Amino acid sequence: MAALPPHRAQFRHTAPMSAKSSVDITATAVAPDAVTGASTVTPADTSQTTVIVRIHRFDGHASWQQDYRITVPAHTSLLDCLLLIKRTQDPSLAFRYSCGHGMCGSDAVSIDGIPRLLCLTKISDVQKDAEAQANGISVITLAPLPAFSPVRDLIVNLNPMLDQIRRLEPYLRASDALRTTPSGAINVFEYLQHPDELEAFDQLTNCIACGVCEGACPIYVDGTPFVGPAAAVAAGRFIFDSRDDPQSRAQRLAALDHTANDPIDTASSSNGAAPAGIWPCKGLRFCTQRCPRGIDVSGAIWKIMQAIKENRGRVAPHSAVK
Amino acid sequence: MTPTKQDLHYDAVIIGAGAAGLSCALGIMREWENIQTSPSPKGSAANPPRVLVISKLQPLRSHTGSAEGGIAASLSTIEHDTWQWHYRDTVKGGDWLVDQDAAKILAQEAPETVIRLEHDGVAFSRTPDGHIAQRKFGGHTADGERPVKRVAYAADRIGHQILHTLWQQCQRYAIDFADEWYVTDLVLSTNDVGSAGAANRRAAGVIVLDEATGKLHSVEAPAIVVATGGAGRLFHTTSNSWDLTGDGMGLALSSGLQLEDSEFIQFHPTGLAHTGILLSEAARGEGGTLRNAAGEAFMQRYAPGVGDLAARDVVARAINHEVAEGRGVNDPLSPDSPADCVWLDLRSIGRERLDTALPEVCDTIREFAGLDPATDLVPVKPTAHYTMGGIPVDTTGSVYTVNFTTGAKTVVAGLKAAGECSCISVHGANRLGANSLLDAVVFGTRSGSDIARTLGHSAATGTDMATDTAASRAALCTAYNARQESVTQLLHQALPTTPPAALPSAASTDPMPDNPYQLMRDVGIMMEAHLGVTCTAESITEAINQLREVFLPRAEKLRTHDATAAFNQELCAILEARNLVRVSLALATATASREESRGSLYRADFPERDDAHFLAHSFVNAHGEISYRPVVIEDYPPERRSY
Numbered sequence: 001m002a003a004l005p006p007h008r009a010q011f012r013h014t015a016p017m018s019a020k021s022s023v024d025i026t027a028t029a030v031a032p033d034a035v036t037g038a039s040t041v042t043p044a045d046t047s048q049t050t051v052i053v054r055i056h057r058f059d060g061h062a063s064w065q066q067d068y069r070i071t072v073p074a075h076t077s078l079l080d081c082l083l084l085i086k087r088t089q090d091p092s093l094a095f096r097y098s099c100g101h102g103m104c105g106s107d108a109v110s111i112d113g114i115p116r117l118l119c120l121t122k123i124s125d126v127q128k129d130a131e132a133q134a135n136g137i138s139v140i141t142l143a144p145l146p147a148f149s150p151v152r153d154l155i156v157n158l159n160p161m162l163d164q165i166r167r168l169e170p171y172l173r174a175s176d177a178l179r180t181t182p183s184g185a186i187n188v189f190e191y192l193q194h195p196d197e198l199e200a201f202d203q204l205t206n207c208i209a210c211g212v213c214e215g216a217c218p219i220y221v222d223g224t225p226f227v228g229p230a231a232a233v234a235a236g237r238f239i240f241d242s243r244d245d246p247q248s249r250a251q252r253l254a255a256l257d258h259t260a261n262d263p264i265d266t267a268s269s270s271n272g273a274a275p276a277g278i279w280p281c282k283g284l285r286f287c288t289q290r291c292p293r294g295i296d297v298s299g300a301i302w303k304i305m306q307a308i309k310e311n312r313g314r315v316a317p318h319s320a321v322k
Numbered sequence: 323m324t325p326t327k328q329d330l331h332y333d334a335v336i337i338g339a340g341a342a343g344l345s346c347a348l349g350i351m352r353e354w355e356n357i358q359t360s361p362s363p364k365g366s367a368a369n370p371p372r373v374l375v376i377s378k379l380q381p382l383r384s385h386t387g388s389a390e391g392g393i394a395a396s397l398s399t400i401e402h403d404t405w406q407w408h409y410r411d412t413v414k415g416g417d418w419l420v421d422q423d424a425a426k427i428l429a430q431e432a433p434e435t436v437i438r439l440e441h442d443g444v445a446f447s448r449t450p451d452g453h454i455a456q457r458k459f460g461g462h463t464a465d466g467e468r469p470v471k472r473v474a475y476a477a478d479r480i481g482h483q484i485l486h487t488l489w490q491q492c493q494r495y496a497i498d499f500a501d502e503w504y505v506t507d508l509v510l511s512t513n514d515v516g517s518a519g520a521a522n523r524r525a526a527g528v529i530v531l532d533e534a535t536g537k538l539h540s541v542e543a544p545a546i547v548v549a550t551g552g553a554g555r556l557f558h559t560t561s562n563s564w565d566l567t568g569d570g571m572g573l574a575l576s577s578g579l580q581l582e583d584s585e586f587i588q589f590h591p592t593g594l595a596h597t598g599i600l601l602s603e604a605a606r607g608e609g610g611t612l613r614n615a616a617g618e619a620f621m622q623r624y625a626p627g628v629g630d631l632a633a634r635d636v637v638a639r640a641i642n643h644e645v646a647e648g649r650g651v652n653d654p655l656s657p658d659s660p661a662d663c664v665w666l667d668l669r670s671i672g673r674e675r676l677d678t679a680l681p682e683v684c685d686t687i688r689e690f691a692g693l694d695p696a697t698d699l700v701p702v703k704p705t706a707h708y709t710m711g712g713i714p715v716d717t718t719g720s721v722y723t724v725n726f727t728t729g730a731k732t733v734v735a736g737l738k739a740a741g742e743c744s745c746i747s748v749h750g751a752n753r754l755g756a757n758s759l760l761d762a763v764v765f766g767t768r769s770g771s772d773i774a775r776t777l778g779h780s781a782a783t784g785t786d787m788a789t790d791t792a793a794s795r796a797a798l799c800t801a802y803n804a805r806q807e808s809v810t811q812l813l814h815q816a817l818p819t820t821p822p823a824a825l826p827s828a829a830s831t832d833p834m835p836d837n838p839y840q841l842m843r844d845v846g847i848m849m850e851a852h853l854g855v856t857c858t859a860e861s862i863t864e865a866i867n868q869l870r871e872v873f874l875p876r877a878e879k880l881r882t883h884d885a886t887a888a889f890n891q892e893l894c895a896i897l898e899a900r901n902l903v904r905v906s907l908a909l910a911t912a913t914a915s916r917e918e919s920r921g922s923l924y925r926a927d928f929p930e931r932d933d934a935h936f937l938a939h940s941f942v943n944a945h946g947e948i949s950y951r952p953v954v955i956e957d958y959p960p961e962r963r964s965y
């Protein structure tokens with residue numbers, strides 16, 4: 001690439017636009033009236049800060065706490081902090097991560113006792129809450145996500161949650177009315193769905209199966225037999241999808257209803273307890289509060305409960321839908 | 323179900339659980355069902371195929387989930403469109419380095435593919451009358467004249483929708499999943515039965531490391547599909563997730579295969595300043611504008627008419643040019659870094675439309691830049707985004723190699739590749755946005771269908787797909803033993819660690835011995851400096867020297883810092899780092915030899931496209947040997963690519 005021309009520095013002095021100022025824009029500008037209102041976002045904290053990251057470690061046999069001291073800008077995410085520690089202090093530290101921006105659901109851990117995603121939590125978000133201090137430096141404590149068994153350091157076994165999701169047959173079973181045309185041929189066009197029908201379940205499709213809601217739910221963490229918020233969201237995504245077959249919907253609802261005595265053991269099978277479906281939920285709403293995707297998990301569970309009540313008696317619980 | 327035995331046998335093994343791998347698994351099962359229900363079933367009495375999907379990440383963590391903008395198909399739900407226009411746009415976008423037979427299939431099969439995804443459950447955004455909603459995207463036009471609404475979307479999280487839907491549909495079938503298994507070796511066996519004495523290679527199986535236990539397994543299969551995704555981590559600033567270290571491409575090179583067109587890396591123009599996180603092109607599709615320090619919407623100068631929706635390489639170079647001319651701006655989050663960004667102005671879209679059409683883009687800007695897209699300008703710079711090149715495959719997904727003396731193609735029996743790690747080539751020198759998910763699903767499915775047909779055929783005729791099981795087993799056994807030895811060495815020569823309990827609370831100031839994380843970072847920074855948006859013979863030579871003299875030796879010397887086998891992430895990272903260096907070297911070699919500028923590749927010393935010499939695909943191997951094959955041109959002879 002060509003070297004930067006000498007006038008570059010001068011140019012920068014001629015009143016560059018800045019992100020936060022609404023500099024007058026030239027001929028090609030947008031209509032000024034399109035730009036309305038003030039920023040609703042708190043600007044990022046770019047100041048440097050020193051913190052101690054205290055990590056619950058576990059190697060399969062021994063467990064211990066280990067402190068790492070780092071100095072980074074306050075807007076740094078905890079994922080970036082851990083990656084920095086891995087690279088510059090301790091490559092043996094184990095934690096899951098992938099996308100780095102809240103889309104893959106890999107990195108749910110307990111941060112100062114609260115389940116959150118590492119990549120969506122900045123030091124400045126937790127530093128002020130971090131009560132523990134060591135020599136005047138804030139301590140941020142990281143532990144494995146509650147409700148799941150730790151495997152190594154911050155890595156837990158999420159299979160119980162995934163099994164619960166899988167047992168509820170999480171795939172669209174489109175209704176016959178959609179699958180065939182009035183003349184009986186296979187429908188080669190898309191199934192029509194109006195924007196308000198999409199709206200009815202769209203939010204639930206955003207779930208990234210991170211497990212934060214489960215780690216935040218005292219009932220789930222307790223080990224009470226319970227289908228759990230994540231599996232409820234996964235099932236609800238189909239229950240409220242207008243394309244799912246009505247009979248399939250009834251079956252999904254029955255599976256979440258412990259009184260229906262369905263054959264699917266939706267409870268955590270490890271403790272051999274009776275299937276309890278969705279009912280152990282007491283509407284504590286920690287799931288909704290913590291969900292990094294902004295899903296109203298608790299609200300969805302409540303709606304499912306209403307639908308179950310309406311559904312009761314309408315369906316033979318064992319009828320199979322394929 | 324996760325397999326438990328150590329020596330496993332499957333009919334088909336798929337490496338990777340993104341859009342390509344999962345589509346392939348479904349393709350196998352569905353085509354098998356079709357064969358069974360067809361009037362004259364070929365393998366009627368046989369059991370359904372046993373398929374194993376291996377993924378180093380739990381499938382739902384795959385990078386496909388990050389795709390934002392949409393998937394292209396001439397559905398015409400909003401305005402008239404045809405697959406022929408899509409086909410031609412794809413060829414033009416790829417700067418005529420596209421194999422037109424493959425691009426034609428891509429465009430033709432796109433509508434049915436998107437409809438199949440919808441039937442499978444993808445929650446597409448909808449038009450008021452309930453059809454799949456479509457939006458404009460860079461390079462997609464109506465008869466080459468004006469932008470057309472071709473890209474089907476689900477707000478701005480199409481990848482998440484597709485990934486979850488495909489995984490969900492897989493739960494319907496008896497497909498085995500091995501989550502968090504890392505493939506360390508792609509094993510081929512060689513039979514000397516080829517014509518003219520040429521060695522005929524065929525897929526034998528894979529060696530995998532079970533991350534949870536640290537144990538190695540060998541998996542034998544007559545059909546193997548590599549669907550490991552891209553290699554964005556070759557560059558420091560990238561939109562790709564941390565796991566995209568080019569493993570599949572590295573595996574192919576290590577087992578003696580080649581990479582096609584590996585010099586073509588797409589830089590997406592709008593990475594969020596220094597994070598590299600992608601701000602979808604949908605932001606410009608919805609009306610966002612790029613502006614320089616003076617506030618000028620400069621793209622109209624570089625691409626009159628299409629402006630901000632010009633092809634990605636055109637926009638990325640325009641940004642770099644504005645920066646070089648001193649019209650760049652600072653990233654407010656790193657005020658001390660050079661003014662190497664420009665502004666993305668989304669304010670004219672209005673808060674309401676921003677929230678409904680671009681929720682993820684807005685969240686990312688709020689979360690990672692602390693800015694409000696409805697009122698603030700957003701700093702952006704090009705970010706490494708997509709690998710156009712990869713493992714060479716034909717239109718059924720079969721991997722082939724090129725004989726460097728005769729130029730002849732030889733298929734590797736039983737081996738397929740699909741998705742971003744492969745090169746068909748539908749993207750040529752530069753892929754159009756929204757064409758890569760399409761590529762992964764269309765050709766992933768086709769690979770799967772083809773495997774099912776082969777399995778059905780061998781079941782019907784009573785022939786085993788693996789014609790020489792003894793040779794396969796022997797090759798697997800050798801590879802297993804060699805890998806076991808290497809893993810033992812990596813773990814047992816673990817660098818001294820401080821006993822856990824005795825570790826000081828603050829970091830010691832001793833320089834830490836080298837580790838794969840530092841190595842990958844250093845490689846990325848070097849690659850970005852020398853092989854980024856623009857390069858020259860000088861910078862390429864420098865990159866090759868550093869890779870050979872600094873990075874290869876460093877990669878070989880790496881050892882873990884801890885001997886615990888279970889979830890020893892550093893062990894996998896060492897293997898990833900080695901793949902990364904291997905693929906970097908192939909990329910640099912191919913770049914050095916292409917003395918022209920085309921699509922995403924811009925050489926300042928050869929700024930023009932040179933069809934007389936380089937209207938051809940490159941093929942490199944691990945030894946740095948290189949050869950070319952002509953592009954397949956069927957309908958559209960090369961023209962000047964102007965927007």
Ligand SMILES: Cc1cc2nc3c(=O)[nH]c(=O)nc-3n(C[C@H](O)[C@H](O)[C@H](O)COP(=O)(O)OP(=O)(O)OC[C@H]3O[C@@H](n4cnc5c(N)ncnc54)[C@H](O)[C@@H]3O)c2cc1C
Nearest residue numbers: 338339340341342378379386391392505551741742756759
């Ligand atoms: C931010 C972003 C936005 C994008 N937006 C769009 C868009 O709007 N439209 C579009 O068409 N395209 C888009 N793309 C591109 C598109 O998402 C990818 O090209 C596509 O998802 C690749 O799919 P894949 O199946 O090939 O690979 P991936 O989804 O990356 O999957 C790779 C799989 O391979 C596995 N794997 C890798 N190595 C190994 C190993 N050694 N052993 C075992 N398993 C392994 C991984 O675990 C993973 O399951 C976008 C890309 C990015 C980065």
Ligand code: SF4
Nearest residue numbers: 207208210211213291
């Ligand atoms: S509902 Fe929210 S918190 Fe729960 S698993 Fe899904 S994304 Fe995570």
Ligand code: FES
Nearest residue numbers: 100102104105119
């Ligand atoms: S790393 Fe993907 S969600 Fe945090």
